[in-house]
Amino acid sequence: MRAPWTTGLALAALALSFQPAAAADAAAAWAGLPDWSGVWGMVGNTVFDRATVVPPNAGAGVTLGAREHPPYNAQWEARYVKNIAGVTDGTFPDPATFCGIPIGMPRMVNSPDGYEWVVTPKQVWMLTENSMGVRRIYTDGRKHPADPGHTYTGHAIGHWEGDTLVVDTVGMRAESIVDRTGLQLSDQRHIVERIRKVDPTTLEDQITIEDPLALIAPWKVTKRFRLQPKGTYIFDYACAENNRNPVDENGRTITTDSAGKVIAN
Amino acid sequence: MQTRRKTAAALGAGLFLLAPCLAEAQAQAQAPDPAAEAAASAARARKAALLPDWSGVWRAVQGPVFDAPPARKGVPAATRDHPPFTAAYEARYRANIARLRTDKEFDPLSLCLPVGLPRMMSFAGLYEFVVAPDQVWVISENAPSGPASSGAQVRRIYTDGRAHLTGDDLFPTYTGNSVGRWEGDILVVSTVGLNDANFVDHTGAQLSGEAMIVERIRATGPDTLEDRFTITDKKALTRPWAVTRTWRRAPPGVAIVDDSCRGKSVNPAALTDRAAANAARAKGQ
Numbered sequence: 001m002r003a004p005w006t007t008g009l010a011l012a013a014l015a016l017s018f019q020p021a022a023a024a025d026a027a028a029a030w031a032g033l034p035d036w037s038g039v040w041g042m043v044g045n046t047v048f049d050r051a052t053v054v055p056p057n058a059g060a061g062v063t064l065g066a067r068e069h070p071p072y073n074a075q076w077e078a079r080y081v082k083n084i085a086g087v088t089d090g091t092f093p094d095p096a097t098f099c100g101i102p103i104g105m106p107r108m109v110n111s112p113d114g115y116e117w118v119v120t121p122k123q124v125w126m127l128t129e130n131s132m133g134v135r136r137i138y139t140d141g142r143k144h145p146a147d148p149g150h151t152y153t154g155h156a157i158g159h160w161e162g163d164t165l166v167v168d169t170v171g172m173r174a175e176s177i178v179d180r181t182g183l184q185l186s187d188q189r190h191i192v193e194r195i196r197k198v199d200p201t202t203l204e205d206q207i208t209i210e211d212p213l214a215l216i217a218p219w220k221v222t223k224r225f226r227l228q229p230k231g232t233y234i235f236d237y238a239c240a241e242n243n244r245n246p247v248d249e250n251g252r253t254i255t256t257d258s259a260g261k262v263i264a265n
Numbered sequence: 266m267q268t269r270r271k272t273a274a275a276l277g278a279g280l281f282l283l284a285p286c287l288a289e290a291q292a293q294a295q296a297p298d299p300a301a302e303a304a305a306s307a308a309r310a311r312k313a314a315l316l317p318d319w320s321g322v323w324r325a326v327q328g329p330v331f332d333a334p335p336a337r338k339g340v341p342a343a344t345r346d347h348p349p350f351t352a353a354y355e356a357r358y359r360a361n362i363a364r365l366r367t368d369k370e371f372d373p374l375s376l377c378l379p380v381g382l383p384r385m386m387s388f389a390g391l392y393e394f395v396v397a398p399d400q401v402w403v404i405s406e407n408a409p410s411g412p413a414s415s416g417a418q419v420r421r422i423y424t425d426g427r428a429h430l431t432g433d434d435l436f437p438t439y440t441g442n443s444v445g446r447w448e449g450d451i452l453v454v455s456t457v458g459l460n461d462a463n464f465v466d467h468t469g470a471q472l473s474g475e476a477m478i479v480e481r482i483r484a485t486g487p488d489t490l491e492d493r494f495t496i497t498d499k500k501a502l503t504r505p506w507a508v509t510r511t512w513r514r515a516p517p518g519v520a521i522v523d524d525s526c527r528g529k530s531v532n533p534a535a536l537t538d539r540a541a542a543n544a545a546r547a548k549g550q
Contacts, residue, residue: 202295
């Protein structure tokens with residue numbers, strides 16, 4: 001099926017890529033990039049701002065009524081209080097539970113299960129096992145687009161300051177939740193992160209969120225990720241497979257058995 | 266909450282569930298080791314120097330029928346594959362084709378299930394082939410991995426010399442278990458452990474859980490990637506099924522953005538980037 005000239009092209013390409021100059025360029029491009037390979041797991045539970053959560057050591061969505069204390073303005077504080085009440089009475093469904101919209105940022109740095117940080121010369125990917133999340137951080141010097149629009153993960157650009165990846169993210173959608181206590185931010189939020197390996201098995205992400213619509217001061221949160229033992233695999237994540245947590249006609253998340261019969265709400 | 270996650274994180278599932286508590290118990294930070302980190306970084310750079318540069322964004326050349334000849338003028342697009350199916354699997358394929366005419370929800374994609382392999386490799390749209398020392402990822406923008414995800418299907422190919430998982434650890438998954446090795450600039454990948462409910466493509470072709478996929482992926486030019494598949498399946502196929510798929514490098518400025526199977530997907534950033542790329546091309550840049 002292949003045209004005969006394809007082979008010639010391939011040989012030419014091979015010859016080209018084996019030139020010592022190309023290898024030297026590749027080595028130079030990779031030089032100094034830190035080794036963040038392996039599978040990582042977030043330290044702690046999925047309460048986003050564990051420093052301010054009440055009660056202390058609460059679990060998001062597990063400890064009903066639990067809340068954090070972001071520097072919200074009065075309007076967004078009122079909205080959060082309403083969301084917390086919705087979490088408590090089951091009328092604030094979590095998209096990650098009923099298989100709805102993607103979790104987006106910053107929730108992607110607040111997920112259980114495995115993480116990968118794929119560091120390459122022009123781009124870093126953050127991959128989450130939970131929800132099979134893909135986040136792209138461009139480190140090739142590009143700027144944010146003039147109009148980045150609004151997506152779940154936003155538009156992220158980064159640069160290296162020594163071993164620290166500094167990431168700037170804009171253009172995220174408003175309807176995402178940050179964690180299951182009911183935290184939300186506006187689509188004007190701007191996230192700056194400083195990510196570095198603080199010891200051989202710990203990655204630290206220092207997150208600063210500014211939001212002119214929702215926050216009166218920068219909101220600072222630090223998340224840590226622990227390197228998992230060698231041989232730990234990340235597997236496919238299928239939210240819709242055997243989903244037992246649909247949302248009913250009243251907007252409440254319910255739990256069904258495998259035949260679709262409601263067994264809890 | 267965990268019940269839906271039948272295929273996720275089974276190896277070390279206990280580990281993942283316990284991870285927060287374990288990690289907290291061990292949260293006393295170890296001493297940073299700059300010398301060891303510098304050595305690891307240098308070792309990666311040496312390995313990376315031997316790998317091809319497949320960075321950037323790639324667009325599938327062929328249409329979504331997995332084994333279709335390239336489109337030609339006056340030749341209608343293929344509507345089905347012709348794998349060397351056994352009689353039983355050919356009959357099953359025909360039944361699937363018939364059922365799909367009326368039952369669109371028969372396609373796992375309509376339920377926002379991950380498309381898996383080999384279907385994720387035959388989606389229209391954009392791809393990334395992420396080459397790093399010890400591991401390669403293939404990320405397809407449009408091949409959904411389900412709701413609540415960023416939309417992309419992610420596939421992991423381990424090139425650190427490990428063997429396939431075996432026994433109970435090799436349970437069926439959408440993307441299977443892939444290991445690879447480099448033969449010069451060619452990535453040779455072997456995949457087993459595939460879910461027998463996967464569709465090969467939207468036409469409804471299916472393989473058995475015994476399927477084994479071997480791929481030879483290489484750049485055939487500065488802007489073209491080729492993946493030569495050889496699929497063997499002692500239950501479904503009478504002989505190996507050979508298929509070649511190709512990708513062409515997308516113009517500069519084309520970026521992959523979130524897709525969402527259930528959410529309302531909007532891609533303004535991509536549109537902006539594509540508009541910029543088109544304008545640049547129009548100017549002859």
